[in-house]
Amino acid sequence: MAYRGDDAGDALEAPTAEGALRVELGPRSVKLAVGQRSLQIAERFATLQDHKRKLSLKIEARLFIARDVPREDLGVWIELLDAKGTGMRRIFGVQPVSLLEETGLHALASLDRVAHRLRSSLAELALSRARSDDVRRAVELGRGLDKVLLVDHGDRYVIYARRLFRDRARFTMAIHDDGRIVVPHGSTTREIVVRSRFGITVWGDCIRFADRHGTDLAKVSIPWIAPEDRLELARRISQLVDLDGSFHPPP
Incomplete structure (x- = not known):
């Protein structure tokens, strides 16, 4: 559902699992609200508010609209x-x-449309840095x-995961389509x-990388997510690096 709001x-x-998500797209700001939670992005600041507190974060770098696989959450x-x-x-x-x-399918289609418009409206912020x-x-x-956040650059994936008692997800690994993989050391x-x-x-809890003989090259811990999510992450990485599909695992 869409209609003309204030300030042109x-x-x-x-519809969402928490009730109606309302998104206001203004010429200089964007506001999202659901239940008692809201997010307003304006003047290079993101302001979060719920029934307990209000917090402002300065947007100094990149901003992403992400979709969950396979649950279709919007983040x-x-x-x-x-x-x-x-x-x-x-x-x-x-x-x-x-x-x-x-009404599940209809609601998901509405959320898809909102996500598309939101991504377009925030494009200027999302592209705030050349990289x-x-x-x-x-x-x-x-x-x-x-x-876990996976950022798709086309020729590579960069993956971020949160550690225990941390307020942010940090670099976990980068996977290039030529088979190069950068891991923490x-x-x-x-x-x-x-x-x-x-x-x-x-x-x-790890994504394991091995050579053609089955010898370990690296293991990267991805804790706190469900086994099926870890398998999906491994599947996506595998699809990117599999150059010709000619290699077969040892018996």
Whole structure:
């Protein structure tokens, strides 16, 4: 649903699991509200408010509208650059109406339309730095505060995950379509090469990378998400690095 709002802007609504999501798209600001929660983006600041508190965050870098796979949640993420280091923080999100409900499909279509308009309206902020202009989309996996963010640059994925007692998701790994994978190594990073989807598997809470002989190259911990979400993350990484599909796992 969409209609003309104040200040020559548009107002849109979409049903969600928490009630109606209202989005106001103005010439200089964007506001999202559902239940007692709201987010307003204006003048390079994101202001969050609920029934308990009000918080303003300065937008100094990138901003993403992400969709969850496979649950279709909608999330707003910003990149934080401060004394705590660089990271991504999910500042607002909603869950869709269950597809088991009679109106589930219609509600999801409405949420898709709202997400598309919201992404377009925030494009100027999302492209606030030159290095973000190659971002094709952002995907989130998991539930609640422990969602993993996958930023798709076309030729590479950059993945961010939150650690225990941290307020933001930090760089976890970068996967290039030529098989190069950058993983944490102490306080720095190191690069490995995996060119087949069969070299990428899930091992407990970790994504495991192995060479063509099955020897471990690296294990990257992705805690706090469900096993099916970890499998989906591994599947997406595998699809990006599998150059020719000719390699077969050892018996």
